[in-house]
Amino acid sequence: MDKDAYSSRKLASDQNKDILLSMEDISVSFYTHRGIVKAVRNLNLQIKKGETLALVGESGCGKSVTAHTINQLVPMPPGKIESGKVIFEGRNLLDLDDKEIASLRGDRISMIFQEPMTSLNPVFRIGDQIADVFMAHHDIKKDEAMEKTVKLLELVKIPAPERRIKDYPHQLSGGMRQRAMIAMALASPEPGLLIADEPTTALDVTIQAQILRLINELKQDINMSVLLITHDMGVVAETADKVIVMYAGRKMEEADVYSLFENPSHPYTQGLLNSLPSNKKYTNATRLEAIKGTIPDLLTIGNECPFENRCPHAMTVCRESFPDKTELADGHSVWCYFVDGKGKE
Amino acid sequence: MEKLLEVKNLKTYFTLKSDRIGSRPEVVKAVNDLSFDVNKGEILGIVGESGCGKSTLGKTILKLNHKTEGEILFKGSEIFDLNDKDLKDLRRKMQMVFQDPFSSLNPRKKVGSLLAQPMQIHKLGTKEEIDAKIDEIMKEVGINPVYKGRFPHQFSGGQRQRIGIARALMLNPEFIICDEAVSALDVSIQAQVLNLLLDLHDKYKFTYIFIAHDLAVVEFISTRILVMYLGKIVETAEKKELVGNHFHPYTKALFDAFPATDPKGRDERATVLMGDVPSPINPPSGCYFHPRCPRAMDKCKLEYPPLKEVSPGHKVACWLHE
Amino acid sequence: MNTEIKENTNKQSIEKNSLFKEALFQLKGNKSAIIGFIIIVGFILMAVLAPWLTPFEPNSQEISIRKTAPFVSSHILGTDDLGRDLLTRIIYGSRVSLIIGTISVGISLTFGILIGLISGYYGGWVDRIVMRFIDIMLAIPYVLLTIVIVALLGPSLVNAMIAIGVSQIPQYARVVRASVLAERENDYITAERSLGASNSELMFKSILPNSIAPIFVQATLGVGNAILSSAALSFLGLGAQPPTSEWGLMIASSREFVTSAWWIVTFPGVAVLLTVLGFNLLADGLRDVLDPRMKD
Ligand SMILES: Nc1ncnc2c1ncn2[C@@H]1O[C@H](COP(=O)(O)OP(=O)(O)OP(=O)(O)O)[C@@H](O)[C@H]1O
Ligand SMILES: Nc1ncnc2c1ncn2[C@@H]1O[C@H](COP(=O)(O)OP(=O)(O)OP(=O)(O)O)[C@@H](O)[C@H]1O
Ligand code: SF4
Ligand SMILES: [Mg+2]
Ligand SMILES: [Mg+2]
Numbered sequence: 001m002d003k004d005a006y007s008s009r010k011l012a013s014d015q016n017k018d019i020l021l022s023m024e025d026i027s028v029s030f031y032t033h034r035g036i037v038k039a040v041r042n043l044n045l046q047i048k049k050g051e052t053l054a055l056v057g058e059s060g061c062g063k064s065v066t067a068h069t070i071n072q073l074v075p076m077p078p079g080k081i082e083s084g085k086v087i088f089e090g091r092n093l094l095d096l097d098d099k100e101i102a103s104l105r106g107d108r109i110s111m112i113f114q115e116p117m118t119s120l121n122p123v124f125r126i127g128d129q130i131a132d133v134f135m136a137h138h139d140i141k142k143d144e145a146m147e148k149t150v151k152l153l154e155l156v157k158i159p160a161p162e163r164r165i166k167d168y169p170h171q172l173s174g175g176m177r178q179r180a181m182i183a184m185a186l187a188s189p190e191p192g193l194l195i196a197d198e199p200t201t202a203l204d205v206t207i208q209a210q211i212l213r214l215i216n217e218l219k220q221d222i223n224m225s226v227l228l229i230t231h232d233m234g235v236v237a238e239t240a241d242k243v244i245v246m247y248a249g250r251k252m253e254e255a256d257v258y259s260l261f262e263n264p265s266h267p268y269t270q271g272l273l274n275s276l277p278s279n280k281k282y283t284n285a286t287r288l289e290a291i292k293g294t295i296p297d298l299l300t301i302g303n304e305c306p307f308e309n310r311c312p313h314a315m316t317v318c319r320e321s322f323p324d325k326t327e328l329a330d331g332h333s334v335w336c337y338f339v340d341g342k343g344k345e
Numbered sequence: 346m347e348k349l350l351e352v353k354n355l356k357t358y359f360t361l362k363s364d365r366i367g368s369r370p371e372v373v374k375a376v377n378d379l380s381f382d383v384n385k386g387e388i389l390g391i392v393g394e395s396g397c398g399k400s401t402l403g404k405t406i407l408k409l410n411h412k413t414e415g416e417i418l419f420k421g422s423e424i425f426d427l428n429d430k431d432l433k434d435l436r437r438k439m440q441m442v443f444q445d446p447f448s449s450l451n452p453r454k455k456v457g458s459l460l461a462q463p464m465q466i467h468k469l470g471t472k473e474e475i476d477a478k479i480d481e482i483m484k485e486v487g488i489n490p491v492y493k494g495r496f497p498h499q500f501s502g503g504q505r506q507r508i509g510i511a512r513a514l515m516l517n518p519e520f521i522i523c524d525e526a527v528s529a530l531d532v533s534i535q536a537q538v539l540n541l542l543l544d545l546h547d548k549y550k551f552t553y554i555f556i557a558h559d560l561a562v563v564e565f566i567s568t569r570i571l572v573m574y575l576g577k578i579v580e581t582a583e584k585k586e587l588v589g590n591h592f593h594p595y596t597k598a599l600f601d602a603f604p605a606t607d608p609k610g611r612d613e614r615a616t617v618l619m620g621d622v623p624s625p626i627n628p629p630s631g632c633y634f635h636p637r638c639p640r641a642m643d644k645c646k647l648e649y650p651p652l653k654e655v656s657p658g659h660k661v662a663c664w665l666h667e
Numbered sequence: 668m669n670t671e672i673k674e675n676t677n678k679q680s681i682e683k684n685s686l687f688k689e690a691l692f693q694l695k696g697n698k699s700a701i702i703g704f705i706i707i708v709g710f711i712l713m714a715v716l717a718p719w720l721t722p723f724e725p726n727s728q729e730i731s732i733r734k735t736a737p738f739v740s741s742h743i744l745g746t747d748d749l750g751r752d753l754l755t756r757i758i759y760g761s762r763v764s765l766i767i768g769t770i771s772v773g774i775s776l777t778f779g780i781l782i783g784l785i786s787g788y789y790g791g792w793v794d795r796i797v798m799r800f801i802d803i804m805l806a807i808p809y810v811l812l813t814i815v816i817v818a819l820l821g822p823s824l825v826n827a828m829i830a831i832g833v834s835q836i837p838q839y840a841r842v843v844r845a846s847v848l849a850e851r852e853n854d855y856i857t858a859e860r861s862l863g864a865s866n867s868e869l870m871f872k873s874i875l876p877n878s879i880a881p882i883f884v885q886a887t888l889g890v891g892n893a894i895l896s897s898a899a900l901s902f903l904g905l906g907a908q909p910p911t912s913e914w915g916l917m918i919a920s921s922r923e924f925v926t927s928a929w930w931i932v933t934f935p936g937v938a939v940l941l942t943v944l945g946f947n948l949l950a951d952g953l954r955d956v957l958d959p960r961m962k963d
Contacts, residue, residue: 032499059503059534122849159396159624163361163371170852171361173396201528203395205560205602231503231532234604238611257608275536276606278561287543288565290536294487409857436863449854453876463862512858 019087020225021047021070021193026084028065031077035299039065041249043084047193050219052226054236054257056272057246058295063229064114066246067195070227071105089192107137110191112182114198114229119181120169126180127165133187152183157210178203182211190222197229212239233276237261242331245269248295248306250322255332265334267311305337313338349520349552350383350406355415357398357405361626371626375401377576378415383520388546388553390567390584392560392599396625398576399556400444403522406554407439408432419520437467440513444525444556446505450497456483456508457493463515478515486511487537503530510538514545522554527562539566560603564588569658572596575625575633578652582659592661594638632664640665700952706945714761723752725759725912737930747921747931756912757938763913764942767828767897768890774832776886779839784870786840787847798844801837809834813896817905824897824913827906831896835889842885846878884954891946898939914939 023045030037040062047053055063068074070086070093086093089108093101105111113119121129130152131145138145146165153161156179169177182199185191196215200208216239219226230236236243236257243260245253245268253266264270271291273279282288293310305311308318315337323337357376375398383389391399404410406417408424417424419435427435443449450459460479464470470478480490486507497505506529513521523542527535543566545551557563563570564584571581572595580593591597605611623629629636635645644664652662694700713720729750737745737753744753786797804812816830850856851874859873898915900906907913909920914935921931 034494059530060500122852123845160626163624163626167361168852171359173400176396198529203558205558205604206598207395209602209604231530231535232604233532233606237606237608238604240608261606261608272532273606275532276561277536277539277559277565278603278606282565285565287540288536290540291533294489294534297489404857407861409861433863433865436861439861441858441861443854443858445854449858451855451859451873451877462859462864466863466868509858512862516862 018048019046020049020051020089021045021227022085022087023066023070024085024087026066026069026086027082028062028069028074028079029082030079032299037298038301039079039249039298040069043246043249043251045244045251047225047227049192049225050223051241052216052219052228052239054228054230054240054243055246056230056233056236056243057252058248059231060248060295060298061246062249063246064197067111067197067227067229070193070195071109071111072101073111106133106185106188108192109195110185110188110193111195112185112197112199114201120177120184122169125166125168126172127167130165130180130184130187133184137188149183149187152186153180155186155214156180156183157207158183179207179211186218191224193225193227194218195227195229198231199228200230200232200235208235209238215239233273234278245272248301249298250306251335252307253332253334253336255329259329259332263328263332265328265332265339266307266336267313267338268307271310271312305335311338346384346387348382349385349387349420351416351418351421352382352406353380353416353418355379355402355405355417356413357401357410358413373625374576374628375625376405377625379576379578380415381571381578381581383552383554385552386546386550388555388566388568390563390570391554391556391573392558392563392570393573394575395558397573398625399573400524402573403441403524403554403556407436407441407522409441433467437516438519439522440516440518440520441522441524442506442509442513442526444528446503446509446529449509450505452497455494455496456488456500459497459508460493460512460515463512467516469516479511482511482514485514486541487534503534506530507534507538510541517549518551519549520552520554522556524556525558526555528557528559535562542566560599572599575623575628577633577649578660578662579634580659580661580663582656586656586659590659592655592666593634593663594640594665595634598637632662694952694956697952697955699948700956703945703948703950703952706941707949710761710942710945711765713758714765717758717762720758721752721755723755725756726751726910737934744934745928745930747917748924748928753931753934756917757914757935759912760914760917760935760938761942763824763907763911764894764897764939767824767831768893768946771828771832771835771893771897772886772889774829775835775839775889776882778833778836780843780875780882782836783840783843784847784875787844788851788866788870788874794844797840801840804834804837805841810896810899813900814903814905817900822905822908824901824907824911827897827900828893830900831893835892839882839885839889842881843878846881847874850874850877881954884950887946887950887953891943891950894946895939895943 023043026040026043027038028040030039043066045053055066057063065074069081070088072093074081081094084094093104120126127146127149130149131142134140134145134148135142149165150161153164158164158176158179164172164176169180172180178199178201185194194215199215200211203211212235215226218224228235228240240257242256243254244251245266247268253260253264253269260269261273264273268291274289275291277288291310296306296309303321305318305322308314311318317337323335325333325335326339327333328339355376356374356378359373359375361371361373377398379402391402393399401410405412406424412425419439424432424435454462457479460482461475464475464478479493483490483493488504488507488511497508500508506526510526527538530538539562542553546553555563555566567584569581569583570587572579572593574595580587580591580596587596591600623633623636631647632638632641632645632650635641638645642664650662650664652660653666654660655666731750744757747753747756782797786794812834813830816833817826820826820829856869856873859869864873897906897913898918901913901915902919904919907916909916917935918932921928925932
């Protein structure tokens, strides 16, 4: 049944009305006193209603910045959105004023932040913080909001929630803080889009499995779309419908999840899957096959393929310009000269 | 084998203030009667449920928390009995890499001063020596030394964690506790850092306690693994033994819940360990795992099973292996 | 060795500089802060340049020109009941106010920070005792507390400064303690402790710099408050003594002429009002810039 629903959704995919969020040609830079950090460059992405799009990639490649561009949480200055549009339910979010954006945030667009400690206020009890979100979006009294808060904390599997609502953030373990954050995001009324920035990083696997299932259920119940940001290929494999692999601010590969794992085509994606410690081949190994080197400096980066300095297949042309899109199959595209074959000439 | 660290019947409890007047204050038994040794040169991996007390254990070992009971002997001497000077000296030898790369770096300090701080605190080296060391370590953890002048908030999560590791390496410690040190890193860097930690281990014969929720990581890096549940050890064994031959139902659940890196057949794969995580304030009777355990028996509800050796070095706390 | 230390402090001042610059940069866009800033700069310039701004002496009396109305003679704001030039006295009054503001805030800051830091950092029974004591002090109305302290020490300008400074300590201690409590739980403090940093290093080098923003706001607000309080104390005869040109005292000693010579009371009053307003505006702007969380 699931598969059918997925493919029927896929058929309808060409119709624009199915698209909830579309980012077009987004570039975001940070103007620091050392120079301009090009955090995201010419990024295009689309999320359909009820779909989970996973954004994976190297740390610092601009995933959070992309997410923050959607609900305009990029600190400006030093940040600046250089170009592009963010179309959400027919409106370009970049044209909205602060008030309109604020009313979307936590209402139609909910967010689970990557940094639980910086988004939970250390001096307020977590119960009060979540209840505040309820009271901001519904016309209800404190008591009722507290009751709902307890239910929510139960939902995200925080033990003894009636007692935990009285705790301050530092009294919770890392994983519990993360779950409190998730509860806070879920306190808003029926979000159309849930942005989940590394939602399960601090969780152990059994709870992770439960939370991912919870997000999936919510997604089906209210036809919510999810932008899932993660570095965990396991999480991607379990939950995503579509995947975008990012690297140093650029989109490198885009595919539906089955196609990506079956046929990873970008040298970076291949390296990524190869360096997973869970890979069968490491059962008796003493070292992992890490991708050598580090990400290029986003301050000085030019128009070359950003992976060029680490890529085992790098050619001269890779150093000259960023490759165009190569469509390998329906919905599976890659930005690489090596796959393209052009560079071989 | 030389024992570097001995933990004996360690307990760390937190008392939560209660709001109601007259009600008894509640006690969180974060670390509840743990005993284990860490041998020199060993990498002890600790896995377990979120909130089961792994970080508390790590912090207590470094005397960053109080302890309620028990002994922590580092090279034979009790850490909690040391005077201030000896403790400061000891801190050079024992380092910690923290779980949260966002709050573990002072936001007002540039990377250069963050990394200089350990040597300044211990009054080691001239300014030039410290500078040279910083450059060397930054390169070693894969961050370009030109970023010395940046503040932590100007780095992404993974980059910050590498700064945290670099800071721990500044004092050439013997013993490092890595608390979820790679969980915020993405895989290509995670692989490098794991390789780096292993290189450092080979080169300097460091001893690690490696805390992580990622079983694959622990499985790869450790020589011995300790599985915790609600402040207690449920199973411990040499890595190979534990991976190939684990007994405890919770250990099994952990291995099962691990997401496979392959989306094929994910909809059929539905064995999620359900049930609520019990509260360490009010743990269940008997075996703490029994409310979630698929194989729980009557006896499990009544009495906590002892940690028994089932084969040399392999201990399990489960009534199934009485 | 010596040069090493110098270079170190140098480095730190650069760091602080860049943060400071960033704040200044943002302040530029904040209207109320700019207005406040201009008023305060004007006030400080007036205090510093007093002798060059006016040809008259603040205390030279001339019976023949008593109660000259403003804007009719070379005494622009008129003269008071003893024939002293009002503008001159107001200008010199700014000196007194500036000194009162800085010294009393200095007193509150020093002790407030110390008490707040220690109480917040150590927690436990230290904190409980300190906070109870502070609660008691806060329960006494601030004006009453100041008056009691001055009454104990005897009325004089210096004692007024001490009284204002001391009676404000609880406010500062509370602000400091609150931000210390928030900072203390951050992992970076644990991390630095694990490196071997001592309690005083942690308190003064790590926690304090991270909690300075709300303290800074409070201090700016405090200068305005202190000026107002000293005016009040002088008005009651507990602060500056005649013939000091202190604004509060000027108002007090001309009370009886409110109907016959309105300017003698009004202009010193306006001076107090403007200055306090200036500090409050700047404090508000600083709060917006330094600590967005404090806004609501
Ligand atoms: N406020 C800022 N000032 C300057 N540079 C910034 C700022 N915020 C982000 N950056 C830079 O933008 C780039 C993208 O950062 P981002 O936080 O989006 O990374 P990420 O993909 O979320 O990484 P991670 O997985 O580690 O969280 C990074 O190189 C980072 O250094
Ligand atoms: N300072 C404290 N005061 C009260 N309770 C605390 C304190 N620190 C930790 N705890 C409690 O102790 C228990 C263990 O916490 P700890 O942080 O050690 O868990 P953990 O195993 O590291 O979990 P995670 O994997 O989620 O980080 C939790 O129930 C937590 O709420
Ligand atoms: S474009 Fe060139 S350098 Fe970039 S990934 Fe492809 S082959 Fe490697
Ligand atoms: Mg991020
Ligand atoms: Mg932890």
